[in-house]
Amino acid sequence: MPRYTPPLRDQTFVLHELLAVTDAYQAMPAHASLDADTINQVVEASGTFCAEVLFPLNQSGDQEGCHFDPATHAVTTPKGFKEAWDSFCAAGWPSLHADPEFGGQGLPALLQNVFFEMQYSTNQAWAMYPGLTSGAYECLHAHGTPEQKQLYLPKLVSGEWTGTMCLTEAHCGTDLGLIRTRAVPKEDGTYALTGSKIFISSGEHDLSKNIVHLVLAKLPGAPEGTKGISLFLVPKFVPDAKGDAGERNGIFCTGIEHKMGIHANSTCQITMEDATGYLVAEPNKGLNAMFVMMNGARLGVGMQGLGLTEVAYQNAAAYAKDRRQGRALSESARTDQSADPIIVHPDVRKMLLTARAYAEGGRAFGYWVALEYDKSLHHPDEAVRNASSAMVGLMTPIVKAFMTDNGFQCASTCLQVFGGHGYIREWGMEQYVRDARINMIYEGTNTIQALDLLGRKVLRDNGATLRAFGEQVRAFVEDHGADEAMNEFITPLADLGDKLTKLTMEIGMKAMQNPDEVGAAAVDYLRVVGHLVYAYFWARMARIALDKESSGDPFYRAKLATARFYFARLLPETASSIRAARSGAAVLNALDADLF
Known part of the structure; x- marks a missing residue:
């Protein structure tokens, strides 16, 4: 059976010692x-909820899945999910x-992010219900x-009502300019929406x-493409005069x-037939308004990658210390046993x-x-505020793509540790x-994130925000470059920063002649930027670990060893x-399309 322990020691290290x-x-x-005590209490309590309430439902929820009743259009979530939701709301977590x-409680988004990490470690499918509600x-x-x-907001904040993001249609996917859902104005100021959506997570439950x-839809006579998209609020039950859920x-x-995974989250096909909707923001400006939810979702999906990396690691490490198979190549770790634990093997x-x-x-990066x-x-x-907003915009595609690429790689690698049992x-x-x-x-494929990073976030402003991050890196390099103990971290960090600057300029010049150069380079470019970011934070964490290694706390020894591995191997x-x-x-x- 899988296991999970909230990584409180590392979380508090990042929160207080690093940041x-x-x-x-x-x-x-x-x-x-x-204060620090309040922060720690929130983190610890949220970890307890995830470990004790959500984690026990993860495997059973995956195996049972959601149940759809075509006669009533109703979806029933797996056993225990509704009770977990009620506990979640009763404790004030939404x-x-x-x-x-x-x-609301008005606590920082960072604490919500910490909570999301642990929700995704313990039950990603369940956690998507409150995650999308938060985005709405x-x-x-x-x-x-x-x-x-x-x-609507008090109902969403209490968890009495939940929310979704209704964007995708079968024929257009991410190309939202092609959507066909229509919104016709009515005399009472509302709109009648007709159309179909697919892949709507948490769309019914x-x-x-x-x-x-x-819901994204188009008004009559709206401009073509994304310039003609409007955003509408379409409740499952239209609120009555008291503000309660009224008529269907x-x-x-x-x-x-x-689906292949996240079986316990209802990924729905949604049909609207003259559904009553309410315009949000200005007509034909819906995509700009929806980007608040979309970008929040992309940051959330990055934390899903982190959460699954953490829980996969915990289980693989525990298994590797317990499973006995083969002998160490150099010297047996346990001569009184017929085989050594597999953690002795280098690979x-x-x-x-x-x-x-x-x-x-x-x-470190996500927090x-x-x-x-x-x-x-x-x-x-x-x-x-403006500088931080620009930095979040720059980093959002890296959070989404780099962290989820790594998350899938690590989940697969940790399964490999189990050998046949992992299957x-x-x-x-x-x-x-x-x-x-x-x-x-989902939330924009990782290739789209790479195009967003290179084409929109870097080249469009001539690399201004990326240079601002580079200044942070350079300042750290200058502050610690003379310290011999930091050389193994500072030298490769500085070298990568210089190489990224040259690469960015080179791609920018080539793209002026041929825009395809952006698409050809984008995915690899994002990997490079992602590693620069991680290398910067690993160097900072190594600095702290070096300073505190003499305390005798094994946490800092492990942190330093992991930092050295990152720089040497990743x-x-x-x-x-x-x-x-x-x-x-x-x-x-070079290859003609008809030859593929």
């Missing part, structure tokens, strides 16, 4: 009273990061009318009293997808250290981005592999990625 979050929040009036004006809340909080906010769908709306689940150690390095590096997001919302200095359902590892694979696809991937990115578009376009 010094209490000092950072002192500069934000909204969070100035937040309100963690929400605005106090609407019943954020979208309406930013773009809803005052009336919409007062009616039995957890809450109402479901708030945020014309929006129905017409089927659920039979097993490599697999475990790969997962550990990507988990701990991803945790830092969440802190930057908090600064973008709450820092009193407008210049700081067997009872150990739980094959579920992590299946669940991790979707994270590279960072060298950038050499091949740079070479591939430089190879250009010609080799990809």
Whole structure:
């Protein structure tokens, strides 16, 4: 049976020793009273909920899946899911990061991010229900009318109602400019929506009293493409005069997808037949409003990659220390036993250290981005808010793509540690592999994230925000470059920064002649930038570990060993990625399409 322990020691290390979050929040009036004890209590309590309530439902939920009744269009979630949702709401967890004006606790997004990591480790399918609800809340909080906010946000914050993101249609996928769902104005100021959507996660279920769908559609006479998209709020039940769930709306689940993974989350086909909807934001500006939810979802999916990396690592490490097979190549670890634990074998150690390095590096990176997001919302200095907002925008595709690529690799690698047992359902590892694979696809495939990073986030502003991050790297290099003990971390970090600058300029020049050069280089380019970010945070963590290694705490010894592994074994991937990115578009376009 799989196991999970909240990684509290590493989480508090990142929060307090690496990021010094209490000092950072002192500069934000909204969070100035937040102290380390409160932060730790929230993290510990959320970890307990995930380990004790969600984790026991993960395997059973995967095996049972969701049940669809075509006669009633109803979906029933697996056994125990509704009770877990009720416990979640009763404890106030949905309100963690929400605005106090609407019943929220007003805690930082970073603490919500920490909680999400552990939810995704323990039960990704269940965690998607509150995750999408949080995204719907954020979208309406930013773009809803005052009336919409007062009616819907308290219900979303309490968990009484849940939310979804209704974008995709069968014929267009990510190309939202091609959507066919139509919204016709009615005399009462509402709209009648007709159309079909697919792949709608959490689109129908039995957890809450109402479901708030945020739907992209086109008004009559709207401009072609993405410039003609509007956003509508379409509730499953139209609120009555008291604000409660009233009459059934014309929006129905017409089927659920039979998927490779995340079986316990209802991925729905949704049909609208003159469904009553309410315009959110301005007409034809819906995509801009929806990007609040989409970008939040992309950051959340990155944390899914981290969560699955962590739980896969924990199980593989425990198995490797217990499973006896073969003898160590150099000297037997246990001469009184007929075989050694497989953790003595170098390649097993490599697999475990790969997962550990990507988990701990991803945790540092993901938490830092969440802190930057908090600064973008709450820092009193407008210049700081703007700089942090730009940094979050730059890092979002890296969080989504780099962390989920790594998550799938690590889930697969940790399954390999189990050998044949990893292929067997009872150990739980094959579920992590299946669940991790979707994270590279939904909320914009990782190739789309790479195009967004290189084409929109780097080249469009001539690399200004990337240079701002580079300045942080350079400052760290200058501060610690003379320290001989840091040389093994500083030298490759500085070298990669220089190489990335040259690569960016080279691709930018080539793209001016042939735009295909961006598409040809983007995926490899994102891997390089992702490693630069991880190398920076691993170097910072190594600095702390070196300073505290003499304390005798084995945590710092392990942190330093993992940092050395990352720089020796994982960072060298950038050499091949740079070479591939430089190879250009010609080799990809040489073969005629009809020859594939």
